[in-house]
Amino acid sequence: MRVFLLRMSEAHDIFETLLKLGISEEDLEEELKQKLLQFHGFITKQGALFLIAKEKGLEVYSRELDPAIYDEAEYNIDYGEFIVDIASIHKDMINIVAVGIISEIFKINKFQRKDGTPGKVASFLLTDSTGTIKVVLWGKKAEILRNEFFKVGKIVQCINGYAKKGLKDRVEIHFSKKSKVILAPQDINKSVINKLKNIKISDKRHNSREINNTSRNPDKIEDLYNMEGFITSISGTIKIVELKEFTKNNREKSFLLKLTLYDETGEIKVKIWGMQAIEILKIIQNGMNVKIFNFLVERNDYLESKEIRFTKKTVIEFL
Incomplete structure (x- = not known):
């Protein structure tokens, strides 16, 4: 597959470039519609086109962007497939x-x-x-x-x-x-x-889970208010606040996903940056009960409150 480097920011430019690859306008409009539905209204048309472009082998702004976008397509069924270990x-x-x-x-x-x-x-x-x-x-x-x-x-x-x-x-x-x-x-x-x-x-059981047992493990969200630094895990219910799209100084497109995690004792803001924000948004819904592993709690001086920040090692599991 050919890989192009696009230096553009407008949805129209990305749309036109995709058409030049041989994709029909009807097919592209349908793919765009499905992508917007997939993210439940939390992504703009430009953001959706950006993701489609990456899936087609087009890199917008930089070759450094993480291409970890999941393919959610349905597959043709082959009942002759043998059992695999x-x-x-x-x-x-x-x-x-x-x-x-x-x-x-x-x-x-x-x-x-x-x-x-x-x-x-x-x-x-x-x-x-x-x-x-x-x-x-x-x-x-x-x-x-x-x-x-x-x-x-x-x-x-x-x-x-x-x-x-x-x-x-x-x-x-x-x-x-x-x-x-x-x-x-x-x-x-x-x-x-x-x-x-x-x-x-x-x-x-749990062969793949990697948790540092020596790290702090609060029981409730209110416990996080008096903590800072690396935390092992916390459970709660998700509320999606917004997905922000922005362009960094080096002209790379990036994302910021804001969530609220809450339980019966309180709530805390959650921030997820970059392509990890897209990964998370694709698998969560409002009202989901989750457990988050390996994250940072930091103080937001502007809001004078604590917030959760995802790292590369952060894992989210459904309860």
């Missing part, structure tokens, strides 16, 4: 068929979309003899967790998932509309089943 799953794999034991189940999280419609997301950990991976399900797919047979220790088969990197470069299996979970699959090789039955779940 969890350890061999890597970013950009599609039509994944994986078999394993449910090693941990996270609760279904309900939230309200910007248009007022309800949404839900759920996840669980899938373990085989080679490792553990997180499986993420949205919408109606999340309802499988309510099934009476969906329990820790049970064998399941995940069909037609696709792999993408979550925060901190952890590979996860995500479900598309055509993906499905089969409980107690029957057509599995006996040797595979025997290996799964010999797994001790406690030995495989």
Whole structure:
């Protein structure tokens, strides 16, 4: 793929350049519409075009910008895909068929979309003899967790998932509309089943989580008001405030995502800079209950209050 360096700031300029690549105006308008919907109104037309341009191999302003934008496309299903070991799953794999034991189940999280419609997301950990991976399900797919047979220790088969990197470069299996979970699959090789039955779940859980146990770990948000510096984790509910787009002195385009994290004891402002802001905005919704790991608490002298700042090591997980 050819890579171009664009030095432009107007949405019209980016739009015209994309058309010159051979994309029809109708297709580009539809892609732009979907991108705006994906970010629930928190991104401008120019910002959406900027992201589309990057996905097409166009670099706006600088070759230094982090290209970590997730591909949310639906994939064509191939039911002939063979079972793969969890350890061999890597970013950009599609039509994944994986078999394993449910090693941990996270609760279904309900939230309200910007248009007022309800949404839900759920996840669980899938373990085989080679490792553990997180499986993420949205919408109606999340309802499988309510099934009476969906329990820790049970064998399941995940069909037609696709792999993408979550925060901190952890590979996860995500479900598309055509993906499905089969409980107690029957057509599995006996040797595979025997290996799964010999797994001790406690030995495989949280293999990918990296937390400094010596760091401070407050229980409630009000505890953060008297703290500063590196913090291990905190839980709360998200409220999206705004996404700001701006151009830095070196003419690079960048972003600032502002959130509020709250619980029954109080609330605190959250700031996420650069392309990490885009990564986060793509996976969160208002009202989500989350746990944030490895972040900084700093004092905002202008507002005379504490705020959370994401670092490169910050991880956010759904509860």
